[in-house]
Amino acid sequence: MAKQETLSKEQIHLEAERIQVGSELENLRAAMLNEVDTEPDEGDSEIFEREKTAALIAVLERRMQDIEHALRAIEKGQYGLCERCGNPIEPERLEVKPDAILCLNCQREVEAINKRNRGRAPIRW
Ligand SMILES: [Zn+2]
Structure with missing residues (x-):
């Protein structure tokens, strides 16, 4: 960071989260690489574990995007x-989920649309 600014509470929160998610991702990716070596006849549980890890990585990657998105939004004010919809997100919501990019209303609508479109790629704002 070039400018000497005081970080806001949200920035500190988000940065901490970014570091945490980042290290989790690193661990999971390393685990995935190790698991590639497993014997093919190790059975379904190995495959299941790997799929679980892959799914978790996808969730964390998405989360990382949201965190970085929020950090950029802070920089842009x-x-x-x-x-x-451009309305302010409920402060209580940001308290629980500092990387929220949608207000509660829109979040519900998007989730409802995604539920109807189940099986297709989820829409995202
Ligand atoms: Zn909205």
Whole structure:
């Protein structure tokens, strides 16, 4: 960071989370690489474990994107505004989920749409 600024509470929170998610991702990716060596006849549980790890990596990668997105929004002074409708996101919501990019209303709508579209790629704002 070039400028000497005081970090906001959200930034500190998000940075801490980014580091945490980043190290989890690193561990999981390393685990995946190790598991590639397992014998093919080790059975379904190995495959299941690997799929679980892959799914977890996908979730964390998505989370990482949200965190970075939120950090950029803070820099642009747009943090806390809903990406979809532009209204401020509920402060209680940001308290629990500092990387939220949608207000509660939009989040519900997006989830409802994704539920109807189950099986297809989820939409994302
Ligand atoms: Zn909204």
